[in-house]
Amino acid sequence: MPQRPPLTPLVESLPETVPFVGPETQERLRGRPFRARLGANENGFGPSPGVVEAMRAAAPEMWKYGDPESHDLRQALAARLGVASSNIVVGEGIDGLLGLVVRQYAGPGTPVVTSLGAYPTFNYHVAGFGARLVTVPYEGDRESLEGLAEAARRERARLVYLSNPDNPMGTWWSGEEIARFIDALPETTMLVLDEAYCETAPAGALPPLEPERPNVLRMRTFSKVYGLAGLRCGYCIGPAEAIRAFDKVRNHFGMTRMTQAAALAALEDEAHLRKVVELVDACRRRLAAIAERHGLAALPSATNFVTIDCGRDGAFALRVLKALDARDVFVRKPMAPRLDRCIRVSVGPQDEVDVFESALAPALEEAGAA
Template sequence: MRQRPALSPIIAALPSTVPFVGPEAQERERGRAFRARIGANESSFGPSPRVIARMERVARDQWMYCDPDNYELKVAAAAHHDVAVENVVVGEGIDGLLSLVARMYVAPGDAVVTSLGAYPTFNFHIAGVGGRLATVPYENDRESLDGLLEAVVKERAPLVYLSNPDNPMGSWWEAKEVIRFIEALPETTMLVLDEAYGELGPASALPAIDISRPNVIRMRTFSKAYGLAGIRCGYAIAEAEVIRDFEKIRNHYGVSRMAQIAGVEALADQAYLETVVARVAAGRRRIADIAEQNGLKPLASATNFVTIDCGHDGPFALKVLQGLLSRDVFIRKPMAPGLDRCIRVSVGLDHELDVFAWELPGALAAARGN
């Protein structure tokens, strides 16, 4: 019997099954494509035409390594948010940055606080460093600021995660409530404030950026409103010393050259972004109308998706989801207790929402056993 190299203790203890199932995997299993891809909170409206044209022009330049400093993109993001270059770090999507934050602030056995049912990739990365999750239930379909705070104090957590606007519920807190939460946090607890949907909700939900505070990391992405989920690029804004600490472990050549170029161009076309924001708002209204026409309750949303209360329990909503999938409509749903009565539908193109409107009644009838 041959021996094997031993995994390090933290990795050896991790489960082999992981939570990542993309629509492509489902299509492979089903043997056919979805007719509506409205499940991953992508932007069906795509990136700005300027971004597309730029990407086409630079395709042939991809023989060159990316700039390991991500300099031009950091300059553009810093200018956009009126901070210094020293306050910005770029990563392989917010996911990549979350992996680094976990390594930076969590030692094995440390408790990390998040909401029960919040972003699973954060949880995945916390597990990956041997952290222990302390989860706080949502309250009225919002992340519970008071609950998170209480858990942070009780667990002496070095790290807490808050998504605002929230995924998977689409809910949000006004900036003044978020600021109150930040000010009440222990100074030794780092807050990851995930603002992936920040461009899509009310401006009043976004606190002014304060880079003097060493325990807040704000995260932004090109995956949502900017329509560039495929390029894998996000950035974090924080106090300069916090940003310097990312340098110690990040994969300096991790963000592609194409992504850096596309990101710069995307930030430069704010006029296009505004059109997307308007189209997303219209799409949310349309999804809400479709839900109501079917006797379901759409939740208010500050994101590019609408979470719909199906009016019964988790197993019922799961049947609705399955009915839609079997009708070639790719959507997703929250799975945590209390949230699992809902399905989550991303804003898509008109023809995709037509498909959703057409197929929802059948999926509901099947779920009800009619």
């Protein structure tokens, strides 16, 4: 029997699972499209008309590689945030940046702390570099700041991951509480603070920007309120020394030229940002009202989705999810113990939320009858 080139022992040991099954994959398996795409925390209100125009104008230029430094975009972000461009690195979505961070700080056996039920893609990268994941249960429906800090100290963790506002629960801590959490971490633990949903958070939910803080990397994205998930643009704000280290490992020409053009145009359209934030807020309230009319409790949300407590156990919530799927509604749900009693519904245009609303009562009935 012929031999094959062997994978490294680490890669050989990894499962072929994926962090998320995409809605297109589900549609292919289902054999028909969803009528409501409310599961991936995308922004169905879309990018601004000006951004669409910028993409159209940039299209003929796609024969050129993108600027590997994303210089103009980083300059614009720096000006907006009041930090230096040396405090910013741009990458292929927060997902891509998370992979680079894990690679830089963690190797086989390195302790890494996260919450049980937090972002699976972070865990995917931790496994991918052979690091040792230590999980901390949520405290109620929020990530446990005390528990995470305690675990980071106990384990001498190299990395600790926290999303604020939180995915998948939509909850948040105040900026003051996050600042105290940062102070409670060992100096040698790098905090990966995922702020993908920062734009839809209430005032006071974010700690001040202190980019030269040596052990904090803050992740943000154009995938949510800016409506550009399909273009893969995340950025990381951190100390210049740590930001420079990304240059040792990143795919330098990985950012598309289109993405840079679109993100730059999106940053310039503050009116659209404000409009989307209002639309998100209105839709969150509508989703909460729909939940309540059906006897369910919507968790308070600082994000572009609403997590709905289905009031029973994980098996019931999973049946609700499947019954919604049968009615062509794409939503997702947390899978960790206790959090799994919920489903997670992204905001979206009125007609898609209408589909969800009309599907919910029969879905609940079917789930209860099963």
